[in-house]
Amino acid sequence: KECFMHCGKAFIRSKLWQPESWDSSTTSLGARQLAPLLSGDAGDESVQKTQELLNKAYTDELY
Structure with missing residues (x-):
């Protein structure tokens, strides 16, 4: 198994934790x-x- 780390700035720039920045066509894939x-x-x-x-x-229901 491998784990790849990336700098925190990349996650901030990607807006990964900001749902309003996500492409709405992919929000209901599941x-x-x-x-x-x-x-x-x-x-x-x-x-x-x-x-x-x-x-x-x-x-x-997660916890």
């Missing part, structure tokens, strides 16, 4: 992959519901 598995439907409504479930799980 939901797009899970929706067909959970509901058998890959439509936008199913993806949105799956994203809402993920958001709730991330905020309420």
Whole structure:
């Protein structure tokens, strides 16, 4: 196993921790992959519901 370190300035410049700087087309990739598995439907409504479930799980159920 390897671990590669990078200077802290690179992370700051990348705005990695600022969600408003992220490309919105990639924010629901997990939901797009899970929706067909959970509901058998890959439509936008199913993806949105799956994203809402993920958001709730991330905020309420991680710990």
